[in-house]
Amino acid sequence: xxxxxxxxxxxxxxxxxxxxxxxxxxxxxxxxxxxxxxxxxxxxxxxxxxxxxxxxxxxxxxxxxxxxxxxxxxxxxxxxxxxxxxxxxxxxxxxxxxxxxxxxxxxxxxxxxxxxxxxxxxxxxxxxxxxxxxxxxxxxxxxxxxxxxxxx
Numbered sequence: 001x002x003x004x005x006x007x008x009x010x011x012x013x014x015x016x017x018x019x020x021x022x023x024x025x026x027x028x029x030x031x032x033x034x035x036x037x038x039x040x041x042x043x044x045x046x047x048x049x050x051x052x053x054x055x056x057x058x059x060x061x062x063x064x065x066x067x068x069x070x071x072x073x074x075x076x077x078x079x080x081x082x083x084x085x086x087x088x089x090x091x092x093x094x095x096x097x098x099x100x101x102x103x104x105x106x107x108x109x110x111x112x113x114x115x116x117x118x119x120x121x122x123x124x125x126x127x128x129x130x131x132x133x134x135x136x137x138x139x140x141x142x143x144x145x146x147x148x149x150x151x152x
Contacts, residue, residue: 012068014068015072022060077101
């Protein structure tokens with residue numbers, strides 16, 4: 001089997017699939033929202049579907065994807081607390097603390113949370129602003145009533 005994780009150390013099908021699925025489901029809101037007329041009242045069924053959809057995306061983003069990464073790092077990469085990335089006796093012995101692979105694993109989980117939080121904030125903000133139009137500044141007019149194009 002060419003795609004087995006024993007051949008490629010950082011390849012985990014469940015992690016990659018859940019990560020791409022979550023990003024795809026999050027960004028799927030944008031083309032759907034562009035098709036929906038602004039100001040259309042929401043029915044009870046649409047509200048329930050939307051709430052279930054958002055819950056599923058949040059569950060994937062903050063539950064499944066970090067869990068898949070932690071499982072991958074613990075089992076397949078063997079990132080344990082006794083595996084030291086930087087510590088006493090290293091070539092660059094300038095830091096007064098030890099960094100293990102568990103710390104790196106947890107920092108990557110924090111990065112996953114930050115990426116999905118930023119993506120969710122972008123999509124939620126875009127959804128709230130989708131009906132507003134940008135105000136076009138009024139052009140100043142000359143004494144003849146024509147708009148002035150040049151700044152002068």
